[in-house]
Amino acid sequence: MSVSDQTITKTLSVKEKMKVITILAFPAVIENFFQTALGFVDTFFVAHLGLIEVSAVGLTNAILAIYFAIFMAVGVGVNVLMANSIGAGKPERAAHIAQQSIILASIIGIITGIVTLLFAENLLRLMGVEEEVLSAGVLYFRIVAIPSILMSLMFVMSSILRGAGDTKSPMKVSIIANLINAVLDYVLIFGLLFIPAFGLAGAAIATVISRLVGVVLLGLYIKKNSSITFRKEDWSFDKQHQIELLNLGTPAAGERLAMRIGQIVYFGFIVKLGTNTFAAHQIAGNIEVFSYMIGYGFATAATILVGKQIGSGNREEAKSYAKLTTMITVGFMAFLGLGLFFLGEWAGKFFTTDKTVIEEIGIALKISAVFQPFLAVVLILTGAYQGANNTKYPMYLTTVGMWVVRTGLVYLLAIQFNMGIAGVWIAIGVDIAFRAVVLWIRMEKGKWISKTKDKTSPCHPKTKQPKLDDCVNNY
Template sequence: MNSNNKEVKLSRTNKEKYKIIFLLAMPAVIENFFQTILGFVDTYFVSKIGLAEVSAVGVTNAVLAIYFALFMAIGVAANVRIANFLGAQQPEKARHIGQQSIVLSILFGILTGIITLFFAEPLLKIMGIEDNVLEAGVSYFKIVAIPSVFMSLMFVLSAILRGAGDTKSPMKVSILINVVNVILDYVLIFGFWLIPDLGITGAAIATVFSRLVGSFALLYYIQRKEVLKFRRDYWAPDKQHLWELSTLGSPAAGERLVMRLGQIVYFGFVVSLGTNTFAAHQIAGNVEVFSYMIGYGFATAATILVGQQIGAGKIDEARNYAKMCTILSAVAMTVLGSLLFFLGDWAGSFFTDDPEVISNIGTALKISGVFQPFLAVLLILTGAFQGANNTKFPMYLTAIGMWAVRTVLVYVLGIQLGWGLAGVWIAIGLDISLRAIILAIQFYRGKWTSVKKEDVESQCHPQTTKETMSGCANNY
C-alpha cells in the first residue's frame, strides 16, 4: 500500500516537473520562432534585391556574431545568478545583479559601436569578402552595429526576465519587434508612396528601429515585475556583483568568441567557394535555424530550472530537470530534422530560382537533418552546465570542437577534397556530434556542476525552509 502511494506521488511529481518545463520552454520556443522569422524575412526580402546583398548581410552577421558573444555572455551570467539567488530566496541580490548587468551591457554596447564606426571595412575585409559585396556590407554593418547598445540591451534584458522565470514577456516582445520589422522591411527596402526604395540600407534601418522598440518594451516588463523593479541605489557600480558577472560570464564569452572567430575562418573558406555557394550556405542556415527554436526553448528552461535548484541546494533535482529537458528536446528536434531532410529543396526555392543554389541548399539541409538529435543534446546540456555555474567546460569543449574539428574539416572536406557545401555541412555536423557526446558523458559521470551541495546550501537564506527552497519553479 505504501509502495503504491509512493509510486503515485512520484508520478504526480514528474507530471508537475514536465508542466513546469513546458510552461518555461514554450514561450521561449515561440520567442525563438519569431526571432527566426525575423532572420527569415530579412533574408527573403534581401534575396529579392540580389544574391550579392544576401552575401553582404551574411558576412556582416558573421562579424556581428562576435558582438553577440559578448552581449550573450553578460546575459548568461545575469540569467544564472538571478535564478540562483531566487532559488536561494535572496530577491534583493537578484534585483541588484540584474541592474549591474544592464550597466555592463550598456558599456559593452557603446564600446562595440565605437569599434564599428572606425573599423567596419577592415573587419569585413578579414572575411575575404568580394569587391561587389564589400560596399553594401560596410553600409549595412555601420547602420546596424554603430547603435550596438540596443542589441546589447535586448540580449541582457531578456536574460534578466528569464532568470526570474518570466519567459512570456520576452516572447511578447519578440512578436512585437517582428511585426515592426516586417512592416519596415517591406516599406524601406522596396519603397512605399513617398518613401523611396532604400534596398539593403532599408533592411538595416528596419533592424535597428525594431531593436530600439524591443529594448524599451523589455524595460517596461522589467519595471512591472516586483522582484526586478529598479532601485536607484542599485545603479552604482558594485564590485562584488560585477566580479560575479565577469567570472561567470567570461568563460561564456570565451566560448562564444572562440566559436565566432572559428566561424569567421571557415566562413572565409565558404566564401572562397563563390558568392552563390556562400549565398546558398546563408539561406540554408536561415532555414535550419527553425530547428534551433525548439532546442533553445528547452535550453532556456534547463538553465532557469537548474539554476534555481542549484541555488536551493538541490543538485539531484537539477540533474533530473536537465535530463527531462534533454529528452523532450531530442524527440522534438528529431521530428524537425526529418522535415529538413525531406523538404530542404522546396524551402530553398522560396529564396532563388537558380537550380544550382537550390540544389546546394537542399543538400545542406539534408545533412543538417541527420545531426539534429545531437544538436538537441548539445544545446540543452550546454544550458544545464551554465545553470550549474559551470561555464568553463563548455568553453574548452567549444574551442576544441571549433578549431580542431569544424574548421579543419571544413577546409579538408569542403576545399581539399572538393566536396563543396556538402563537405562544409558534414564538418559542422561532426563537430556538433562530438561535443554532444562529450557533454553527455560528463553529465552521466556527474562532472557537470562546478558547485557542491554543501556549498550551495550554505549560500541559502538562513530563513529558507525545506518547502521554500524549491525556489520560484513552484510558482509556475
Template sequence: MTANTDRERIKLIIILAIPAVIENFFQTVLGFVDTYFVSKIGLAAVSAVGVTNAILAIYFALFMAIGVAANVRIANFLGANLPEKARHISQQSIVLSIVFGLFTGVLTVLFAEPFLRLMGIDDDVLELGALYFRIVGIPSIFMSMMFVLSAILRGAGDTKSPMYVSIIINVVNAILDYVLIFGFLFIPEMGIVGVAMATVFSRLVGSILLIFYINRTKVLTFRKDYWKPDKDHLMELTTLGAPAAGERLLMRAGQIVYFGFVVALGTNAFAAHQIAGNVEVFSYMIGYGFATVATILVGQQIGAGRYDEAKHYVKLLTYLSFGSMAILGVLLFFLGDWAGSFFTEDEAVIKDIGTALKISGVFQPFLAVLLILTGAFQGANNTKFPMYLTAVGMWAVRTLLVYVLAIMLEWGLDGVWIAIGIDIALRAVVLFVQFMRGKWMALERVPEPETNCHPQTNKENMSACANNY
C-alpha cells in the same frame, strides 16, 4: 519552483518552454524575413548581410555572455530565496551591457571596412556590407540591452514577456522592411539601408518594452541606488560570463575563418550557405527554448541546494528536446529544396540549399543534446568546460574539416555542412559523457544576504532590504 512527480516536472517545463520556443520562433522569423526581403535585392546583398552578421556575431558573443551570467545568478539567488541580490545583480548586468554596447559601437565606427576585408569578399559585396554594418553596428547598445534584458526576465522565470516583445518587434521589423526596402508613398526605396534601419528601430522598440516589463515585476523593479557600479557584482558577472564569452568568441572567430573558405567557393555558394542557415535555424527554436528552461531550472534547483532534482530536470529536458528535434530533422531532410525555392530561382543554388539541409537534418538530434547540456552546464555555474570544448570543436574539428572536405577534397558546400555536423555530434557526445559522470556542476557558496545591503543606504532602504530577505 518545485514539482514532486515527472508529470508535474514536465508540465512545469512545458509552461516555461512554450513562451521561450515561441520567442525563438519569432526571432527566427526576424532573420527569415530579413533574408527573404534582402534576396529580392540580389544575391550580393544576401552575402553582404551574411558576412556582416558573421562579424556582428562576435558582438553578440559578448552581449550573450553578460546575459548568461545574469540569467544564472538571478536564478541562483531566487532559488536560494535572496530576491534583493537578484534585483541588484540584474541592474548591474544592465550597466555592464551599456558599457559593452557603447564599446562595440565605437569599434564599428573605426573598423567596419577592415573587419569586412578580413572575410576576403568581393568589392561589390564589401560596399554593401560596410554600409549595412555601420548602420546596424554603431547603435549596438540596443543589441546589447535586448540580450541582457531578456536574460534577466528569463532568470526570474518569466519567459512570457520576452516572447511578447519578440512578437511585437517582428511585426514592426516586417512592416519596416517592406516599406523601407522597396519604398511606399512618400518614402523612397532604400534597399539594404532600409533593412538596416528596420533592424535598428526594431531593437530600440524591443529594449524599451523589455525595460517596461522588468520594471513592473515585483522582484526586479529598479532601485535608484543599485545603478551605481558595484565592484563585487560586476566581478561576479565578469567571472561567470567570461568563459561564456570565450566560448562564443571562439565559435565566432572560427566561424569567420571557415566562412572565408565558403566565400572562396563563390558568391552563389555563400548565398546558398546563408539561406540554408536561415532555414535551418527554425529547427533551433525548440532546442534553444528547452535550453533556456534548462538554465532556469538548473540554476534555481542548485541555488536551493537540490542537486539531484537539477539532474533529473536535465534528463527530462534532453529526452523532450531530442525527440522534438529529430522530427524537425526529418522535415529539413525532405523539405529543404522546397524551402530554398522561396529565396531564389537559381536551380543550382536551390540544389545546394536542399543538400545542406538534408545533411543538417541528420545531425539535429545531436544538436538537441548539445544545446540542452550546454544550457544545463551554464545553469550549474560551469561555463568553463563548454568553452574548452567549443575551442577544440571549432578549431580542431569544424574549421579543419571545412578546409579538408570543402577545399582540399573539393566537396564544396556539402563538405562544409558535413564538417559542421561532425563537430556538433562530437561535442554533444563529450558533454553527455561528462554529465553522466557527474562532472557538470561548478558549485559555489551563495553570498550571504547581508552583503547586499550597503552601509550607505538610508533607513528606509535598509528596512526594505531586510524585509526582502
C-alpha cells in the same frame, strides 16, 4: 507571466516537470521562430535594392555577430546568477544583479558604439570588402551600430526576465519589435505617401526604431515583474558583481566566437569543392536552422530550471530537470529530423532550380537528420551546464570540437577522400555527436556543476566587513 519560484524549487512529478519545462520553453521557441522568419523578410526587402546592398548588410552582420557575443556574455551571466539567487530565496540579490547587468550593458553598448563611429570603415576593410560595397556598408553599419546600447540592453533585459522565470514577455517584445521592423523596412526603404524612400539607410533606421521600442517594452515588463524590485541605491557600480557577471558570461561568449571562427576556417575547405557545393551547404544550413529554434528554446528552459535548483541546493533535481528537458527535446528534434530527411530536396527547390544543388541539399539534410538527437543533447546540456555556473567547459569542448574534430574531418572526408558535401555534413555530425557524448558522460559522473564559491556573498572571506546577520541568513 512566469512560472512561480515555489513551483520550480519544490519536488514535482515527472508529468508536472514536463509541464513546467514546456511552459518555459515554448515562448522562447516562438520567439526564435519569429526572429528567423522576419529576418528572411528583412533580407527579402534589402535584396530588392541590389546585390551591393545585400553584401553591405551581410558584411555588417558578420561584424555585429562579434558585438552580439559580447552582449550575450552579460546576458548569460545575469540569467544564471538571477536564477541561482531566486532559487536560493534571495530576490533582493537577484534584483541587484539585474541592475548591475544593465549598468554593464550600457557601458559596453556605449563603447561599441564609439568603436563603430570611429572605426566603421576600417572594420569593414578588414573583412575584405570591395570598394563599391564599402560606402553602402559604412552607412548601414554606422546607423545600426552607433546606437549599440539598444542592442546591448535588449540582450540583457530579456535575460533579466528569463532569469526571473518569465520567458513570455521577451517573446512578446521580440514579436512586436520584429513586426515593427518589417513594416518600417517596407515604408522607409521604398517610401510611402509623403514618406520618401531612404533605401538602405531606411532599412537601418527601421532596425534602430524597432530596437528602441523593444528596450522600452522590456523596461515596462521588468517594472511590472513582482520578482524584480529595483532600488535607487543599487544603481551605483558594484565591482564584485560586475566581475562575477563577466566570469560567468565570457566563456559562453567565447564558445560562440570559437564556433564562428571555426566556421570561417572550414568554410574555406568547402569553397574548394566548388560554387555549387558551397551554395548547397549554405542553403541546407538555412533550412536546418529551424531545428535550432526548438533546441535553443528548450535550452533557455534548461538554464532557468537548473539555475534555480542549483541556487536552492537541489543538485539531484537540477540533474533531473537537465535530463528530462534533454529527452523532450530529443523527441521533438528527432521528429523534425524525419522532415529534414524526407523533405530536404523539396525545401531546397524554394531556394534554387539547379538540380545538382538541390540533390546536394538533399544529401546534406539527410545526414543532418540522423544527428538531430545528438544536436538536441548538445544544445540542452550546454544550457544546463550554464545554469550550473559551468560556462567554461562547454567553451573548451566547443573549441576542440570545432577546431579539431569538425575542421579536421571536413578536410579529411570532403577534400582528401573526395566525399564532397556528404563528407562535410558527416564531419559536422561527428563533431556534434562527440560533444553530446562528452557532455552527457560528464553530467552522469557529477562533474558538470561548477564548484566556484559566491565571492559576492557577505560571508565570503574577500568581502569587506561581513555582517553576522547576513552570514546567518546566507547559510
